[in-house]
Amino acid sequence: MWGxxxxxxxxxxxxxxxETCLADWRRALLENAHGDVLEIGAGTGANLAHYPPAVRRLVLAEPDAGMRSRLKRKVGERPEVTVVxxxxxxxxxxxRAFDVVVSTLVLCSVESPGRSLAEVWRVLRPGGTLLFLEHVAAELPGRLRWQRVLEPGWRFMAGNCHLTRRTEDAIAEMGFALEDVRRESIRKVAGVVRPSVRGVARKS
Ligand SMILES: C[S@@+](CC[C@H](N)C(=O)[O-])C[C@H]1O[C@@H](n2cnc3c(N)ncnc32)[C@H](O)[C@@H]1O
Structure with a gap:
């Protein structure tokens, strides 16, 4: 946990x-947000500035007290936003309470991606979408080897963050239809967390 x-x-x-890439990716991804939105693992609120006016209600879920306290400060007094x-x-x-669920850099850190995605599926309305941006296992064998070597220590230091999850596969296995998927390298971070995937996953 972070504290x-x-x-x-x-x-x-x-x-x-x-500054280099993530804020632009967040903004573009969250242009798809509308109606009732749940963000899981909202952290310190890096996405907050990027939600469009089409969002009617925003619930920010965050289990870590240190993250949550910075998040609450950033939210301030906004009647449409709740922190849980x-x-x-x-x-x-x-x-089926939400039109959209948002997960950015979270499915690497949860205890169980399967149970988390099952919960996301449960709270989404039919036709609703999961907007995701996650760092994932490398496709390059050399980098994947380094990710495997460093993963135990990295998890310990960085709030249970796993380096080798195949999150795109886990989302598809849950039954979501993947749309507009992009794989890109996150710049200005350690090499082992650069491979990333982002996109829209639709519940049928
Ligand atoms: C790398 S941070 C990402 C924060 C934020 N989403 C962002 O884009 O900057 C990972 C977040 O996931 C949260 N987290 C860890 N385990 C979780 C779980 N089981 N369920 C939901 N969130 C979790 C952490 O507390 C942390 O805020």
Whole structure:
């Protein structure tokens, strides 16, 4: 878990990547957000500035107290936004309550991607979408080897962040139809977290 210091370090560590590419990717992805939206693992609120006016209600779920406290400060007084203490594996919200679920750099860190995606599926309305941006296992064998070697220590230091998850496959296996998928290297971060995938996953 992150705690207050970890949350501060997280923001500092990602700041150059945000300037170079991540903020643009977040903005483009979140242009698809509308209606009732749930964000899982909302962290310190890096996506907040990018939600369009078409979002009517925004629920930000974040289980880590340090992250949540920075998140609440960033939200301030916005009546359409609620912050809740919840993991993606146990979302304390009703079935089919959301048009859109957002997950950015989260499915690497959850205990169970399968249970998390099952919860995302449950809370989405039919036709609803999961907007995702995740770092994943490398396609290059050399880089994948390094990811495997470094993964145990990385998980320990970076809030259970796994380096070798095949998140796109896990999303497809849950039954989502993948649209507009892009694979790109995240710039200005360590080589082992550069491979990324982002896109829209639709619940039938
Ligand atoms: C790398 S940070 C990403 C934060 C933010 N989504 C972003 O895009 O910057 C991973 C986040 O996932 C959260 N997290 C860890 N385990 C989780 C779980 N089981 N369910 C939901 N979120 C979790 C962490 O507390 C942290 O805020």
């Amino acid at each position: 207050p210091l970890g949350a501060w370090v997280y923001d500092r560590t990602l700041s150059r990547a945000e 203490d919840a993991t993606a594996e146990a979302i304390p919200l009703p079935d």
